[in-house]
């Protein structure tokens with residue numbers, strides 16, 4: 001084995017052998033590539049079928065001239081996209097780790113903080129279950145902080161009230177890509193030596209006071225799932241570490257703690273514990289590896305991500321313009337120089353006292369008019385999974401009165417991307433008409 005190969009993954013890099021290790025067990029061929037094209041670019045009709053035939057013969061020709069990739073998982077493309085993300089986020093090289101999904105990224109941060117049974121974790125009430133899945137599964141105590149009524153993001157004032165000596169980590173979630181009040185959260189975390197992990201699943205590319213979301217806390221986690229603003233072929237996530245000494249550790253943790261830089265006797269690698277905060281040492285138990293194909297997909301999406309964000313902002317701005325100035329309607333806030341949302345979701349609020357009915361009535365009316373709307377998210381403490389773990393739904397609800405009020409009565413989220421002007425107008429007209437009906441007591 002050459003020196004250069006010594007520390008690499010042994011399976012793929014056996015040096016100048018006459019009979020090399022077969023790195024990829026089975027590869028893909030021209031017929032497979034054709035199926036991918038058909039899957040990604042659907043259509044029907046004579047012109048489509050003719051174009052498809054051309055592609056098939058071109059791919060067959062290419063197949064006879066090409067060689068397959070030596071690696072399908074965790075190769076150069078993964079390294080390339082991580083570098084591109086570091087650059088996009090404006091963080092040190094090596095900060096970003098491309099992982100299987102945001103849920104896996106979140107686990108890396110929880111593991112760093114050493115979250116275990118009885119430890120307290122401060123989370124918002126209204127988030128996807130992924131935010132809290134790890135602490136819930138290990139028997140940690142979820143401490144729900146109430147939300148800011150306008151943004152429906154976690155309220156730092158309530159975090160301050162709920163911090164105790166047992167608090168290990170605070171997990172703000174930038175709901176819909178609208179930035180949380182990070183200065184206030186970081187001040188609290190610093191004062192009490194608590195880890196902050198931004199759940200920026202919706203926040204890729206958003207900014208808070210000139211810094212990208214996900215790069216302000218100790219850690220940031222992004223989702224590249226198919227419903228997000230950009231995707232790596234349907235699944236994917238990114239873990240960003242602002243803690244330099246955890247970067248290499250997290251990299252090893254991504255693949256079960258396997259350490260290719262050292263070996264045990266008569267074997268090709270070592271497996272070592274991952275060093276977290278202070279005395280925390282843990283055995284990685286997850287394999288969050290990603291494929292080269294996912295990396296290629298994400299690199300492509302990154303190239304046009306600026307345009308995607310501009311389009312989302314354009315549609316959100318139009319909707320907000322259409323809904324502004326109507327008493328009782330609070331359209332999505334558009335931000336400022338310091339607050340740059342990603343517009344992953346479009347938040348619509350009403351003031352029930354002015355409108356004469358709550359958002360449940362409005363939702364039913366919109367559905368009746370053919371407008372999809374989904375409020376993100378149902379309070380976590382209402383789920384059977386939380387109640388089953390011993391959380392007292394009623395007691396928690398009393399400590400989160402704003403969540404109870406705004407979720408049940410005030411807000412929902414509207415579709416916002418890839419819509420035509422006619423669809424945006426239809427949606428705005430439907431909202432205005434529904435609110436007018438409610439005001440008239442209909």
Ligand SMILES: Cc1ncc(COP(=O)(O)O)c(C=O)c1O
Nearest residue numbers: 101102103128130131201223225
């Ligand atoms: C707020 C939030 N956090 C985490 C996740 C988990 O993302 P992933 O599906 O990539 O694991 C999601 C996914 O929708 C989410 O909305």
